[in-house]
Amino acid sequence: MSTEEELLKVQKQLQSVKAEYEEYTYAVSHDLVASLRQIEGFSKLVHARHADQFDEKTKRHFDLIVSGAIKGREILEALLSYSRLSTAIKPSTEFACTQLIEETVTQLSSLIDKTDANVSYGDMPNIVGDFTQLQQLFYILIHNALHYRTPECSPIVLIDVQEDERQWQFNISDNGMGMSDHLIGKAFTILGRGVSDKEYTGVGMGLAIAKSIVSLHGGKIWVTSEKNKGSSFYFTLAKDIQR
Amino acid sequence: MTTMNAKLAEILLVEDNEGDIELTREAFEDAKFRNKLYVVEDGDQALDYLYKRNGKEGFATPDIVLLDLNLPGTNGREVLEIIKSDPVLKRIPVIVMTSSKAEKDIMESYDLHANCYIVKPVSAKKFIDVVQHVENFWVDVVCLPVK
The missing domain is CATH 3.30.565.10 (Histidine kinase-like ATPase, C-terminal domain)
Incomplete structure (x- = not known):
């Protein structure tokens, strides 16, 4: 195989790894964000409807569920934004x-x-x-x-x-x-x-x-x-x- | 609650996760010995507390330290290294409690003379159980150095 052919082969492999990486990152982060949003959304819903029946400790626990889910979503979104940088470059x-x-x-x-x-x-x-x-x-x-x-x-x-x-x-x-x-x-x-x-x-x-x-x-x-x-x-x- | 032990254990928790702070507090509320739990949320505050400086002059030297590894600012590894290099502070048992199962973290913590290494259980009930086991062992069973 000539040097040029070898180079083309490596470039092709690199493209395929890049594509796989993008697909993987998208799938993982999308599914995880969806789960976290579900926790956040339904916790808020239960809190809104039933908070008057909660004692102080349960209220604190609920706040922790919501803040934990929000934090997780924020971290994931920031990681996703980071991972997108190198794959989503627009022309200068x-x-x-x-x-x-x-x-x-x-x-x-x-x-x-x-x-x-x-x-x-x-x-x-x-x-x-x-x-x-x-x-x-x-x-x-x-x-x-x-x-x-x-x-x-x-x-x-x-x-x-x-x-x-x-x-x-x-x-x-x-x-x-x-x-x-x-x-x-x-x-x-x-x-x-x-x-x-x-x-x-x-x-x-x-x-x-x-x-x-x-x-x-x-x-x-x-x-x-x-x-x-x-x-x-x-x-x-x-x-x-x-x- | 069972019979109160006369001993008063002073515990320093170095932890930045609100949920884990809450669970640890709850574990201590139900502990069978009297205790005072102090919480600091980053490594620099932990060092201020242990060295009684920057507004933390009045606090007691803790009997044990519960230390998370991933902390903002000065991280848990650095805090552990500083404690265990200090001729006086090194006597305080440091219990590393972290969500990391990585062998590197476990080895590194013991290399830095952590007294034990515990992976935080995911389940809240197990988390409280583990904290209570840790406290019973380190406060009730173990003979701690005289302060």
């Missing part, structure tokens, strides 16, 4: 980054109002990539900057960009709760969380998804942070994107 387009940020800020407007936050940015370039994925990236980073705030002060979020001939380097910084050094190394892991759910809700998938999106756009992501002072997330996006 060129667009104004200002438009992307404006749309993201609009999506987050209720959280911005609630926290009395200030999100500011200067001149932004036209960039190249998958608009939906890059919007998800900005959403995750800006949302985190607002969500992981300190109780004492309103969030201040600054978005900045620099460029050289090969890439853009973005910086999204905040005055939030920050991270201690040993948490920085774990920040981008799948389902990794720096704080408990009680303090700050979340499933621990945002930064893993952010990392994957940046990597699919030929870039790198990293963070500098100081506990109780704030965090600065940096990421690069390649200008000449090869996928």
Whole structure:
């Protein structure tokens, strides 16, 4: 078999594994989400109809059934969103980054109002990539900057960009709760969380998804942070994107 | 409830899952010895508690620690390692309670000197049974170090 034929064979095998993986992920997550939704839905129904007959302990148990099912569904949806990233890449387009940020800020407007936050940015370039994925990236980073705030002060979020001939380097910084050094190394892991759910809700998938999106756009992501002072997330996006 | 034992067991539960906290509380409510259960929800709070710092100065050193492995922030493995490397804290029995059946987690926990490793049962009734067995053994049967 020639080298070319071997290469074609391997490519074919890879395609078939990819297709199988997509089908498997879809089937498993769809069925699991359906089961969790069933638990959540019927528990709420029983609670609505019969809560007046429950004692305190039973009420707590019911709340735990509902919150457990919701959490499971959220984790599964986040894992599904993560697994879809590499299989659902759209062709790159060129667009104004200002438009992307404006749309993201609009999506987050209720959280911005609630926290009395200030999100500011200067001149932004036209960039190249998958608009939906890059919007998800900005959403995750800006949302985190607002969500992981300190109780004492309103969030201040600054978005900045620099460029050289090969890439853009973005910086999204905040005055939030920050991270201690040993948490920085774990920040981008799948389902990794720096704080408990009680303090700050979340499933621990945002930064893993952010990392994957940046990597699919030929870039790198990293963070500098100081506990109780704030965090600065940096990421690069390649200008000449090869996928 | 059976006859109250005079002993007061102070137990630190390091657990972030609300359901497991609730079940553990219930197991202790029905325990045959007097107990005080303190709950912290992540590894950093557990260390603050054990080292009596960051607002947790007033708390008693626990007789036993029930430790989950997958915790936000500093995880259970790191907490276990810190406890067992400390000349004083290392005497406290640490019972690892986790949903992981992975051999790697079991080996690693014993390598880090966990006093025992328990896989959380899925059934709520069994979960309460197991917690009660653990407590009876570690509080009633075992001689604990003097604090």
